[in-house]
Amino acid sequence: MEPPAISIQDLRIDYGSHLAVDNMNLDIPKGIIYGLVGPNGAGKTSTFKALASLLKPTIGKIFIDGHDIVTHQRLAQSNIGYMPDMAPVASDLKVWEFLDMFAGAHGLSGSEKSTRIDECIAMVNLHSEYHAMCNSLSRGMMQRLVLAKTMLHRPRLLILDEPASGMDIKSRVGLRQILRNLCKEGSTVLISSHILPELTEMCDMLGILHRGKLLDSGSVHGVLHRMTGLLPEIQIRLAVPPGMHWKEWLAEQDFVSNIMGQDVKKYSFHYEGEDDDLAELLQKMVAAGYLVCRVSERKRSLEEILLDLEYDGH
Ligand SMILES: Nc1ncnc2c1ncn2[C@@H]1O[C@H](COP(=O)(O)OP(=O)(O)OP(=O)(O)O)[C@@H](O)[C@H]1O
Known part of the structure; x- marks a missing residue:
């Protein structure tokens, strides 16, 4: 060969x-x-x-x-x-x-x-x-x-x-x-x-x-x-501000990391699970009283991922 x-x-x-x-x-x-x-x-x-x-x-x-x-x-x-x-x-x-x-x-x-x-x-x-x-x-x-x-x-x-x-x-x-x-x-x-x-x-x-x-x-x-495709970012909008325990609650859920708040009702987080895991998470959110009204997924560019790696010191 x-x-x-x-x-x-x-x-x-x-x-x-x-x-x-x-x-x-x-x-x-x-x-x-x-x-x-x-x-x-x-x-x-x-x-x-x-x-x-x-x-x-x-x-x-x-x-x-x-x-x-x-x-x-x-x-x-x-x-x-x-x-x-x-x-x-x-x-x-x-x-x-x-x-x-x-x-x-x-x-x-x-x-x-x-x-x-x-x-x-x-x-x-x-x-x-x-x-x-x-x-x-x-x-x-x-x-x-x-x-x-x-x-x-x-x-x-x-x-x-x-x-x-x-x-x-x-x-x-x-x-x-x-x-x-x-x-x-x-x-x-x-x-x-x-x-x-x-x-x-x-x-x-x-x-x-x-x-x-x-x-x-x-x-x-x-x-x-x-x-x-690594760690797509999920963006969600809640119908009402979620209250003070929201971030702690979300951080405890499987596959969730890097939670960021854009305003009192709009948040993003990295999600490593599959589609059905995400569906389950959204169901849990609603059951816990967090009223999700919009969900979208954004894949980050490679530049953004490399930049994150820089700052995370991986
Ligand atoms: N002669 C040297 N002595 C000590 N450290 C060095 C030396 N040359 C490179 N380094 C270090 O080794 C690492 C890799 O450097 P290198 O120049 O190979 O990277 P690079 O990807 O080519 O970077 P750039 O795009 O800036 O040219 C860097 O942290 C750099 O500071």
């Missing part, structure tokens, strides 16, 4: 006493765009650095295309194009000179080198900046230039840390197209962002990383469904 593009097994990364990545297990199939999303400090960059062999994990194994990155580092690395977050660009070079320098470092020369530079410049749509000085580029253009540099040696696996940051909508759409084309040609792309919508449209699969833990991974649809 063909090995996955990336296989991460029991990965743990510590910085001194700080645990940055906690027991991550993840297989990423070939030929897809996989998005790792998580708030600042979730551990995305640490994971990417470990994949690019720039950081030694505390524990765990990483395989790129079936090659152990420790025992077969050269083989594994030759397949990787890594674009770091905030990649530095030499300011005193022209765009083509910058790419020429790296193409040479990858062993390209002569017409092969200039053809590849032209191809990469075309892929990121920077033809008109060919002779521009790097320090005259906008942040989005610089990101595209670094992406071109990352693709010079035709890596089968692209690892892109927050590549869309600083890009305007047009550039982002362009980036999506570039990555899609690379996948069609058989490459695999691993991309990170702390902005979920940036990834949902671009990726085939998603992983949710939070405080070093991979909370979920799977198809974009599946992850969104599972994560936002």
Whole structure:
């Protein structure tokens, strides 16, 4: 059977006493765009650095295309194009000179080198900046230039840390197209962002990383469904204010948590039970004298869930 593009097994990364990545297990199939999303400090960059062999994990194994990155580092690395977050660009070079320098470092020369530079410049749509000085580029253009540099040696696996940051909508759409084309040609792309919508449209699969833990991974649809399906919020309106024991009463009921009052008659709470459990709860409410006149369910967005996790310190 063909090995996955990336296989991460029991990965743990510590910085001194700080645990940055906690027991991550993840297989990423070939030929897809996989998005790792998580708030600042979730551990995305640490994971990417470990994949690019720039950081030694505390524990765990990483395989790129079936090659152990420790025992077969050269083989594994030759397949990787890594674009770091905030990649530095030499300011005193022209765009083509910058790419020429790296193409040479990858062993390209002569017409092969200039053809590849032209191809990469075309892929990121920077033809008109060919002779521009790097320090005259906008942040989005610089990101595209670094992406071109990352693709010079035709890596089968692209690892892109927050590549869309600083890009305007047009550039982002362009980036999506570039990555899609690379996948069609058989490459695999691993991309990170702390902005979920940036990834949902671009990726085939998603992983949710939070405080070093991979909370979920799977198809974009599946992850969104599972994560936002977690703890739906029930909103109820009572015909009359429920009195002082209401919140205590409600908190004692099964499957209820996080009760919030919006006004004296309107409340919301998270509910983990099934529909028939909720029907039973509503019956109990009425029997206890709490006159429910309206009930609705709201599924929270993934951003809201991640924000809650931040504040809860989970
Ligand atoms: N060199 C380091 N020394 C100590 N702690 C670090 C170091 N690098 C990262 N960390 C910590 O490890 C955790 C994970 O950081 P990391 O940069 O991997 O997260 P991230 O998801 O990429 O965040 P961001 O979106 O802000 O770039 C954070 O708490 C961070 O403060």
